[in-house]
Amino acid sequence: MNATRIAMSEQDDETLGLDGAAKMLRLGLEAMKELVDKGAVPAVRLNQKHTVILREDLIDFLRLEGRRQAAERKKSTIGNQPAANSPESGPTRRAGKSRRTKLPDLRAYEQAGHQS
Numbered sequence: 001m002n003a004t005r006i007a008m009s010e011q012d013d014e015t016l017g018l019d020g021a022a023k024m025l026r027l028g029l030e031a032m033k034e035l036v037d038k039g040a041v042p043a044v045r046l047n048q049k050h051t052v053i054l055r056e057d058l059i060d061f062l063r064l065e066g067r068r069q070a071a072e073r074k075k076s077t078i079g080n081q082p083a084a085n086s087p088e089s090g091p092t093r094r095a096g097k098s099r100r101t102k103l104p105d106l107r108a109y110e111q112a113g114h115q116s
Contacts, residue, residue: 014055021053025062035061 016024021041022032036043036051041061043053 015052016055016058018051018053021058024055024058 018029018032018036021043022029025032025035027035032041035041036053041053042057043051045051
């Protein structure tokens with residue numbers, strides 16, 4: 001009898017409802033429903049109230065989505081880096097007005113009536 005319970009328990013661990021799948025992916029229930037509705041996560045709808053998802057399909061979804069996002073991040077990082085054979089460029093300066101490097105002479109202002 002104990003072996004039957006263990007077999008049933010293992011079988012239950014292979015499938016999840018929407019709540020269990022949402023917890024596994026650390027999502028809200030509505031976000032999980034949206035993934036199922038879009039077809040991003042394979043699921044079986046047994047009736048209007050019960051949706052069953054294989055744990056293996058959730059793991060596959062995580063694996064594929066993780067790889068897709070990593071490739072996207074890598075692509076955007078590579079696009080922002082200078083080419084390996086390009087010359088090192090220093091900080092660029094704006095054309096036009098140069099920055100003020102010397103403070104203005106305020107003696108005339110102080111003598112024009114702002115004396116203490």
